[in-house]
Amino acid sequence: MKNWIITVALNFLLEYIIFFIGAYGQTIFMVVHKGIVKSNPETFGIVCTMITAFILICFTFKLRNR
DSSP, rough: OHHHHHHHHEEEHHHHHHHOOOOHHHHHHHHHHHHSSSHHHHHHHHHHHHHHHHHHHHHHHHHHOO
């Protein structure tokens, strides 16, 4: 029973993070980019958002298929 509760909690947390990254990821990564690199921050933000969302979705599927 304990593992079931942890799995459900992690699933909801991951879904929230994926939503948050989708909604605000580009802006967050653009701010980070301005601090570390001198290239196009908009492209950097979009690419980082897509990579982060892909990694979190893969982790979610791995968690669901335990």
